[in-house]
Amino acid sequence: MKFLVISKPNGNSHGLAVSEAGMYGQKVQALVDSEANTIEKAYAIISGGSAVIINAVDTTELATIVRSSPLFKSSNTEIIPIADASDFLAAFSS
Numbered sequence: 764m765k766f767l768v769i770s771k772p773n774g775n776s777h778g779l780a781v782s783e784a785g786m787y788g789q790k791v792q793a794l795v796d797s798e799a800n801t802i803e804k805a806y807a808i809i810s811g812g813s814a815v816i817i818n819a820v821d822t823t824e825l826a827t828i829v830r831s832s833p834l835f836k837s838s839n840t841e842i843i844p845i846a847d848a849s850d851f852l853a854a855f856s857s
Contacts, residue, residue, distance in 0.1 A: 764819055765803070767845050768829055770838040771812035777837035787833055791815075801828065812838065816845070 779787065794802040803816040813834075819825035829840060 764821070764825075765845050765847075766817045766819060766825055767843040768815045768817055769808075769812065769841045769843070770815075770832075770834065771808070773837060773839045775837040777834050779833055783833070 791802065791805050795805055800818050803818055805816075806814045808814060817825060817828055819828060825842070829835065829842065832838075
């Protein structure tokens with residue numbers, strides 16, 4: 764299943780040092796580049812926050828991925844199930 768995960772800062776301190784933030788960025792990039800395709804794409808929202816497309820087998824895997832972010836407690840997170848547009852639209856033409 765594919766999910767759009769949107770996180771926006773909630774005002775709480777995330778407690779990350781600059782060096783830790785850089786290491787977290789490298790971890791995210793490694794997940795984007797991995798063959799597992801767990802994180803399909805990750806974007807930073809310029810005003811603060813992120814938008815990430817996550818591929819997860821089930822909601823347990825999704826929750827594990829989302830909650831493992833060091834920014835989780837300092838963010839409001841919205842999770843939206845999504846589908847490839849061409850697959851979704853093809854269902855209407857059958």
